[in-house]
Amino acid sequence: MRLAQLFRWSLIGLGAVLLLNACGQPKTDANEVPPLVFVPGLGMSALHVEVDTPGSPPTEFNFLLPSMNPPEMLPSPATSARQYATLSGLPPSQFDSVHYWLGLDISPQGSASNRPGVSLAPVSFGKDFAAECPRYMPLAQDLETQGWVLNNTLYCAPFDYRYAPGGNTFASDFKGLVDQAVRDGGGNKVVVACHSQGCLMAYHAIRTLDQGWVKSHISLLFGLAGQFSGCSDCLRWAFQDGWSWNPNDELAATIDPTWVGELALGLQTETYGQNILYRNGSSEYRAHDAQDLLNDGGAAAMAQATSIYSLSQQSWFQRGQIGSAPLAVPSRFVFGTGLATTVGYDFSTVPVDGQACPAPSCSGSFSQSDPTAIQADGDAGDSNWMNSAPSVWTTDPACDLRGLAGVTHMGIIADEDAIGLLASGARAALLGEPLCVS
Numbered sequence: 001m002r003l004a005q006l007f008r009w010s011l012i013g014l015g016a017v018l019l020l021n022a023c024g025q026p027k028t029d030a031n032e033v034p035p036l037v038f039v040p041g042l043g044m045s046a047l048h049v050e051v052d053t054p055g056s057p058p059t060e061f062n063f064l065l066p067s068m069n070p071p072e073m074l075p076s077p078a079t080s081a082r083q084y085a086t087l088s089g090l091p092p093s094q095f096d097s098v099h100y101w102l103g104l105d106i107s108p109q110g111s112a113s114n115r116p117g118v119s120l121a122p123v124s125f126g127k128d129f130a131a132e133c134p135r136y137m138p139l140a141q142d143l144e145t146q147g148w149v150l151n152n153t154l155y156c157a158p159f160d161y162r163y164a165p166g167g168n169t170f171a172s173d174f175k176g177l178v179d180q181a182v183r184d185g186g187g188n189k190v191v192v193a194c195h196s197q198g199c200l201m202a203y204h205a206i207r208t209l210d211q212g213w214v215k216s217h218i219s220l221l222f223g224l225a226g227q228f229s230g231c232s233d234c235l236r237w238a239f240q241d242g243w244s245w246n247p248n249d250e251l252a253a254t255i256d257p258t259w260v261g262e263l264a265l266g267l268q269t270e271t272y273g274q275n276i277l278y279r280n281g282s283s284e285y286r287a288h289d290a291q292d293l294l295n296d297g298g299a300a301a302m303a304q305a306t307s308i309y310s311l312s313q314q315s316w317f318q319r320g321q322i323g324s325a326p327l328a329v330p331s332r333f334v335f336g337t338g339l340a341t342t343v344g345y346d347f348s349t350v351p352v353d354g355q356a357c358p359a360p361s362c363s364g365s366f367s368q369s370d371p372t373a374i375q376a377d378g379d380a381g382d383s384n385w386m387n388s389a390p391s392v393w394t395t396d397p398a399c400d401l402r403g404l405a406g407v408t409h410m411g412i413i414a415d416e417d418a419i420g421l422l423a424s425g426a427r428a429a430l431l432g433e434p435l436c437v438s
Helices: 005-020 079-088 092-102 136-143 171-182 197-208 210-217 235-239 287-297 301-309 317-321 416-430
Strands: 038-039 045-051 056-063 104-106 112-114 116-120 154-156 190-196 218-226 277-282 283-285 331-337 339-347 373-377 403-404
Touching: 038 136, 038 171, 038 197, 038 373, 045 092, 056 079, 056 092, 079 092, 092 116, 104 301, 112 116, 136 154, 136 416, 171 190, 171 197, 171 210, 190 197, 190 416, 197 218, 197 317, 210 218, 218 416, 235 287, 277 287, 283 287, 287 301, 331 373, 331 416, 403 416
Parallel strands: 038 154, 038 190, 190 218, 218 331, 277 339, 331 403
Antiparallel strands: 045 056, 045 116, 104 112, 277 283, 339 373
């Protein structure tokens, strides 16, 4: 997007303001911006952990997932995720316990729950952007230069990313924050912006909350590299050891293999088609083989969880992906293209583990550390198959979706064109006329 076009959009927005005022409508300041609620991606919400300790006060500390939060993005004075946790209350003697505390128990029926005596929640919600979502402070600062005010017209909506949509408190927390933002914004509707997994959380909330409320409180959903389907390359995490305190540990999974927020969502054939996403020797796995892949790799409990949490089993998801029903509010999506993107892996021939793994944390037979990547076009994080999934249910794909050549999955949150499209679209939505991103 050229700066000239963004400038032209600004003039369009200003002209619309003047026209509305001339027609006797309530005045809107040309510099006014709508409240903006931002939903972060996987692992980039700061969580508060509380662990019951019989006979003594509970252990309490804050946690930021090391693999998703570079040291330079951590709240000062922390220079590592471990130090961040220590400064907020984690005793150094308990470092090794955090993996267990944050893991989920998967029942024989497949449902996920916290470990006994452990509770997690965002450190706060919509109150302190820098504390809740530090990874996105550069984005917030860019939006501040365009008129938004941190924790006043610009809010962060963190969530417990270990759970699938509907399994945490996000939807109810989100509704409360949007209600507050509309009140504090003088009645202006909220623009909801999101990144990566956060877009699926926002999508779920907008689909499942009262639709009359959604229309009266939200003017636009704007996705930045949003995930609206199961993550194919994420399935490998079910076969690896869990996250590491060392953010550069290439052998550890990005997350814990028990977390259902990515691993148990399944893979939708409508998104990935019949493309081969995994191989084990001569065995091939496509989207509809996700449970077989998990079972064959030894993650039997996670395969069982997939039977409950798979997106294809959720009516709210089916309305869009199968029924092609648009959202109750306008939606726009931008994402990177033109970059080699891993969608799965080609493992050497290894024997399939015929014995059920007692927990999804087992390494399984797919623990090979250096399988060949299976790649497609995308943003070096998600494939275009996933990024373009909203084209199935959005009102006008030619208007609502835009690819940005060479922009990476994480780079998009600092990309000038992407942020310009968000800012211009939000200002236009304030006037009731969301602009195309194409």
